[in-house]
Amino acid sequence: EIVLTQSPGTLSLSPGERATLSCRASQSISSRYLAWYQQKPGQAPRLLIYGASSRATGIPDRFSGSGSETDFSLTISRLEPEDFAVYYCQQYIRSPRTFGQGTKVEIK
């Protein structure tokens, strides 16, 4: 099973600031099989990024993803009030598909 480790656990930032979230895999998953999701309280996860760097339909360009092999990151260039949420990375190269434990982006 591929283990994904996200850091930090919590990121405290102000609106307008830049957020950088990290996801590290226990083995290589190339750059094609890493996704990022956003989840707000009481809601289902929403797909943001797939293939490590491709934005899903309707996702604003302030969200960007990068990385390959075992190290990946999600960057939110300027935080909007609606971006404060929990973010999960996920690998889909191998079953079982696994998720990271999440990073909470909270208002400072």
Place this chain on the structure above:
Amino acid sequence: EVQLVDSGGGLVQPGGSLRLSCAASGFTFNTYWMAWVRQVPGKGLEWVANINQDGSEKYYVDSVKGRLTISRDNAKNSLYLQMNSLRVDDTAVYYCARDPERLPFDYWGQGTLVTVSS
């Protein structure tokens, strides 16, 4: 517009059974793999099971093998999760999700809460 509507959750005693449903619309259901993903309240996400387009292939996370069964009815555009021998640690919100091949889960239901407690 793609829509997935989950239903069937509730309170059940340990050892009991429950059947979850997911009604799909807005896409050609029988051309997609589908999946169930669960989330213990306040915790992370865990893939539970998935099923191919005609139901001939099914895969499960080890912790539910032999107890939970995924199925689908393409004529009704519906996905199901039959849950037997439920345990306290099966308590979670269960989401159905569309599972495109070689892509991540791109659409999710709103989730249905299953609580296993005496």
